[in-house]
Amino acid sequence: MTRVQDVYPDDRASLREVGMRDGLQLVKTFPSTAAKQRWTREEYAAGVRHFEVGSFLPASTFPQFADVREIIRTVASLPGAHGIALALNERGVNEALASGVAEIASVVSATEEHSQANARRSRDQAIANVRRLCELRDASEHRPIVNAAISMALGCSIAGPVDPNEVIRLVEKCLEAGVDFVAVADTVGYAGPKQVGELTKAIVKLSGAKPVCVHLHDTRGMGIANASAALDAGARILDGSLGGLGGCPFAPGATGNVVFEDLAFLCESKGFKTGIDIERLVAVRAILRSEMPDEALYGGLARAGLPAGKAGVAA
Amino acid sequence: MTRVQDVYPDDRASLREVGMRDGLQLVKTFPSTAAKQRWTREEYAAGVRHFEVGSFLPASTFPQFADVREIIRTVASLPGAHGIALALNERGVNEALASGVAEIASVVSATEEHSQANARRSRDQAIANVRRLCELRDASEHRPIVNAAISMALGCSIAGPVDPNEVIRLVEKCLEAGVDFVAVADTVGYAGPKQVGELTKAIVKLSGAKPVCVHLHDTRGMGIANASAALDAGARILDGSLGGLGGCPFAPGATGNVVFEDLAFLCESKGFKTGIDIERLVAVRAILRSEMPDEALYGGLARAGLPAGKAGVAA
Numbered sequence: 001m002t003r004v005q006d007v008y009p010d011d012r013a014s015l016r017e018v019g020m021r022d023g024l025q026l027v028k029t030f031p032s033t034a035a036k037q038r039w040t041r042e043e044y045a046a047g048v049r050h051f052e053v054g055s056f057l058p059a060s061t062f063p064q065f066a067d068v069r070e071i072i073r074t075v076a077s078l079p080g081a082h083g084i085a086l087a088l089n090e091r092g093v094n095e096a097l098a099s100g101v102a103e104i105a106s107v108v109s110a111t112e113e114h115s116q117a118n119a120r121r122s123r124d125q126a127i128a129n130v131r132r133l134c135e136l137r138d139a140s141e142h143r144p145i146v147n148a149a150i151s152m153a154l155g156c157s158i159a160g161p162v163d164p165n166e167v168i169r170l171v172e173k174c175l176e177a178g179v180d181f182v183a184v185a186d187t188v189g190y191a192g193p194k195q196v197g198e199l200t201k202a203i204v205k206l207s208g209a210k211p212v213c214v215h216l217h218d219t220r221g222m223g224i225a226n227a228s229a230a231l232d233a234g235a236r237i238l239d240g241s242l243g244g245l246g247g248c249p250f251a252p253g254a255t256g257n258v259v260f261e262d263l264a265f266l267c268e269s270k271g272f273k274t275g276i277d278i279e280r281l282v283a284v285r286a287i288l289r290s291e292m293p294d295e296a297l298y299g300g301l302a303r304a305g306l307p308a309g310k311a312g313v314a315a
Numbered sequence: 316m317t318r319v320q321d322v323y324p325d326d327r328a329s330l331r332e333v334g335m336r337d338g339l340q341l342v343k344t345f346p347s348t349a350a351k352q353r354w355t356r357e358e359y360a361a362g363v364r365h366f367e368v369g370s371f372l373p374a375s376t377f378p379q380f381a382d383v384r385e386i387i388r389t390v391a392s393l394p395g396a397h398g399i400a401l402a403l404n405e406r407g408v409n410e411a412l413a414s415g416v417a418e419i420a421s422v423v424s425a426t427e428e429h430s431q432a433n434a435r436r437s438r439d440q441a442i443a444n445v446r447r448l449c450e451l452r453d454a455s456e457h458r459p460i461v462n463a464a465i466s467m468a469l470g471c472s473i474a475g476p477v478d479p480n481e482v483i484r485l486v487e488k489c490l491e492a493g494v495d496f497v498a499v500a501d502t503v504g505y506a507g508p509k510q511v512g513e514l515t516k517a518i519v520k521l522s523g524a525k526p527v528c529v530h531l532h533d534t535r536g537m538g539i540a541n542a543s544a545a546l547d548a549g550a551r552i553l554d555g556s557l558g559g560l561g562g563c564p565f566a567p568g569a570t571g572n573v574v575f576e577d578l579a580f581l582c583e584s585k586g587f588k589t590g591i592d593i594e595r596l597v598a599v600r601a602i603l604r605s606e607m608p609d610e611a612l613y614g615g616l617a618r619a620g621l622p623a624g625k626a627g628v629a630a
Contacts, residue, residue, distance in 0.1 A: 160624025189615070190622040192584025193543045220622070221577040221615025222584070225540035228508045255618065262536040269507025269537070300504070300536025303570065307505040307535070309475025 004145050004180040007050075007082050007102070008211045008237050013272035015263055016050035017043055018215070019241030019288075020071060021086055022257055024054075026246060030064040031291040037074045039287050043242070044078045046280035051075050052084040052105065052239070056092035072101045084147075088119065093133050096144075103145040104137070105183075106130050108174065110152040110167050111159040118151075127173045134178035148174040149183035149215060154199060155190025164199050171203050181210045181237070186226065189219020189255075193229035200233035213237035216258045218244055218298070223258035224266050231270060238263055243285050243297030259299035265306075278306060319460050319495040322365075322397050322417070323526045323552050328587035330578055331365035332358055333530070334556030334603075335386060336401055337572055339369075341561060345379040346606040352389045354602050358557070359393045361595035366390050367399040367420065367554070371407035387416045399462075403434065408448050411459075418460040419452070420498075421445050423489065425467040425482050426474040433466075442488045449493035463489040464498035464530060469514060470505025479514050486518050496525045496552070501541065504534020504570075508544035515548035528552035531573045533559055533613070538573035539581050546585060553578055558600050558612030574614035576600075580621075593621060 008014045020039070024030050031039065040051055053075060054068030068085055075083035084103040087096040096104045108126040109115035115123045130148045137146050152159075153167045171182050184203055186196065196214065204212050214230035216223050216239070227238055240263040246256025264276040282302050289297065323329045335354065339345050346354065355366055368390060369383030383400055390398035399418040402411040411419045423441040424430035430438045445463045452461050467474075468482045486497050499518055501511065511529065519527050529545035531538045531554070542553055555578040561571025579591045597617050604612065 155622050155624075157623055160622075188622065189619065192581055193540075194585045219615060219619045220580060221539055221574060222581065224536055225508075225543045225581065228540045228543065255615070259536060265535060266507055266537065266540065270509045300534060300570070304504065304534045307470050307475075307503065308472055309470075 004211065005209075007145060008181070010211065010236055011273075012236070013231065013267040013274050014050055014237045015048065015260065015267065015274050015276065016052055016084065016213075016237065016239045017048050017242060017260055018052040018239045018257055019245045019260070021052040021054050021065075022239070023241035023245035024064040027064070027292060027295055029292050029294065031287070033067040033070055035287055035291045036067065036071050039242075039284060040071065040074050041078070042284045042287065043281065044081055046284065047274070047276040048281070049080055049275065050082050050084065052086070055086040055088075056095045057086075057088065069099050072099050076100065076102070087133070089129060090132055090136075093136055097136060097140050100142060101144060103147065104133060106133050106146070106148045107151050108148055108170055110150050110162050110170065111156045113158040114152050114156050117158055123170065127170070127177065130174050130179060131177040138178070145180045146178070147181050147183055147213065148177075148179045149185045149213070150174075151185045151187045153184045154186040154195055155188065157188045164202065167199060168202055168206065171206055175206065175210070181207065181213060183213035183215050183237070183239070185215040186217055189217035189222065191226060192222050193225045196226040197229035197233045200230045200235050204234035211236050213239065215239040218255045218258050224262055227258055227263055227266055228270065231267065231272060238267075242281070243288055243299055243302065245288060245292075245295060245297065255296075255298055259301075261301045262299050265301050319526060322460060323496070325526065325551055326588075327551070328546065328582040328589050329365055329552045330363065330575065330582065330589055330591065331367055331399065331528075331552065331554045332363050332557060332575055333367040333554045333572055334558075334560045334575070336367040336369050336380075337554070338556035338561035339379040342379070342607060342610055344607050344609065346602070348382040348385055350602055350606045351382065351386050354557075354599060355386065355389050356393070357599045357602065358596065359396055361599065362589070362591040363596070364395055364590065365397050365399065367401070370401040370403075371410045372403070384414050387414050391415065391417070402448070404444060405447060405451075408451055412451060412455050415457060416459060418462065419448060421448050421461070421463045421494075422466050423463055423485055425465050425477050425485065426471045428473040429467050429471050432473055438485065442485070442492065445489050445494060446492040453493070460495045461493070462496050462498055462528065463492070463494045464500045464528070465489075466500045466502045468499045469501040469510055470503065472503045479517065482514060483517055483521065486521055490521065490525070496522065496528060498528035498530050498552070498554070500530040501532055504532035504537065506541060507537050508540045511541040512544035512548045515545045515550050519549035526551050528554065530554040533570045533573050539577055542573055542578055542581055543585065546582065546587060553582075557596070558603055558614055558617065560603060560607075560610060560612065570611075570613055576616045577614050580616055
């Protein structure tokens with residue numbers, strides 16, 4: 001049994017590479033299994049410890065995740081590395097549990113409209129799914145960490161603005177259901193830092209001793225500013241993808257997750273240790289460029305490098 | 316005589332389009348005078364009121380600023396619009412005063428190393444130049460606003476980290492010399508939001524009733540996060556360029572100023588009125604694309620548009 005505080009200590013920022021899951025959600029070409037394994041190992045060598053490696057979705061529809069079990073094993077083979085996989089229904093949860101993955105992620109949409117359109121279920125059904133996931137975890141041998149992400153928590157591509165009280169209500173239900181922590185997701189890059197800070201603060205308070213994850217997209221260029229606000233509000237787990245890999249299904253042409261290497265620079269510049277060597281991390285982009293030459297990569301650190309006299313920032 | 320508080324009221328964020336000056340500092344091709352005039356007029360129609368239009372540098376070396384007087388006249392012809400031009404020595408100051416421009420900007424490097432390398436003068440000589448600028452302003456008929464920007468204030472491309480106490484000492488000298496306000500410039504995009512917030516807070520305190528400008532570059536993707544921190548710390552004047560036009564002479568391949576339209580979105584999302592219609596502003600990028608097809612343009616709003624149900628953000 002893994003204690004969540006061991007995996008996500010509260011005296012540092014835990015940055016999760018979600019490029020292999022969220023970053024590959026929409027791409028037309030995707031890396032080979034061997035390339036994903038290199039991506040994982042090279043980021044591990046750069047100090048990354050948290051990897052969302054895929055999703056237990058039908059491989060016929062999502063062939064990019066067909067090798068999720070192999071990448072879970074790759075992560076598990078690296079001392080101190082932590083693998084996360086997404087499971088959206090009971091079949092997926094059972095497969096995730098059988099895979100031995102260290103953490104299972106689930107999702108609840110913040111709005112009824114998006115829940116129905118995206119997952120063809122109500123938010124109550126999604127919460128029931130989270131509850132069932134926690135029961136199955138409790139009955140399992142290795143008892144993985146379980147998180148629930150509230151998607152569209154800061155604005156919805158269908159419903160528009162989202163009432164923070166609705167998000168807080170859903171967070172309470174997920175915590176009652178027994179998740180180890182919740183994630184707040186700005187799925188379509190809707191919000192600015194004030195809104196992110198205020199919602200994060202409320203959820204940090206609700207979560208008590210449990211950590212809080214904030215999952216941001218850089219759709220409108222606010223990603224790093226929002227991450228800064230999330231850290232100020234007490235979030236200690238942040239998601240990103242190398243080079244900002246990945247688009248957004250609800251905003252064509254929009255960038256994906258926050259750029260992972262810029263996120264590491266932000267954290268270190270604010271005094272949060274990440275354990276990541278930024279220059280080594282930037283070098284891993286070569287794998288993405290050669291495997292997915294048509295995908296746009298973003299990021300300031302990759303363009304400009306670390307500032308003069310700041311090599312130590314990555315220590 | 317213009318009162319600085321009329322031009323930069325403290326109950327809103329004043330966003331200055333510096334693309335025609337800083338954005339054109341390094342480009343190989345540049346817009347025609349007519350295109351600069353369209354750029355100015357269309358941004359004015361989108362609600363922009365502050366334009367840094369060029370520099371009084373020798374036209375032989377900087378042909379992109381040869382038409383600075385014409386653009387100053389264009390801005391002056393638009394009710395409520397405010398033109399700014401850079402002048403780095405007494406010849407430039409006299410030309411700027413003769414042009415009738417509403418504001419004259421001057422620069423002091425934060426480090427002795429950069430001051431010598433960039434302007435071939437000491438910081439003391441730069442301060443003496445600011446003092447002379449204020450004397451000439453006082454003796455002039457139309458008495459333009461005068462600002463002094465402390466360049467490299469958050470990190471130097473030559474000297475590396477910069478002691479904030481040195482910046483504070485230079486700010487004090489500029490305020491004593493009689494400038495209407497100072498600008499803090501992260502010329503090479505060196506800093507993160509913690510550092511920007513702390514320095515801005517100190518300078519806001521020193522400046523008393525005078526406004527504070529923060530001039531940021533997005534070199535390492537921190538531009539918007541830094542702008543957010545600057546607003547939190549009390550800065551009410553922020554510089555940016557449409558599409559993030561412009562590079563950085565000290566970081567090849569790096570982006571230029573903060574993206575103006577994303578900056579407007581940030582301010583509005585934090586509750587600071589800008590008076591800018593973001594969609595109309597984004598449309599002005601077409602002028603840059605057609606005049607400078609080889610220059611990279613950046614920005615989230617241009618990629619993704621305003622979020623669903625947020626058209627009112629620009630009101």
